[in-house]
Amino acid sequence: MDTTNPAEVSQKVAELKLEHRELDEAIARLVADLDADEVAIKRLKKRKLWLKDCISRLESALIPDEPA
DSSP states (O other): OOTTOHHHHHHHHHHHHHHHHHHHHHHHHHHHOTTOOHHHHHHHHHHHHHHHHHHHHHHHHHSOOOOO
16 A cells, blocks of 8 residues: 555545444454353454554554654
């Protein structure tokens, strides 16, 4: 992906935010299930955190640098 193209970066951020929301819902369903696999929940939470970090990095790339 070209991180210099703001349109591409914005599109990727939107995709990642959607996946993040979907993971949040999946985690909530698994937590509510008493028979849920704890390892699977931990993996999903780790993926969700990774997505959050990616979103933050991409959003910061969209902010133009100000001259000092």
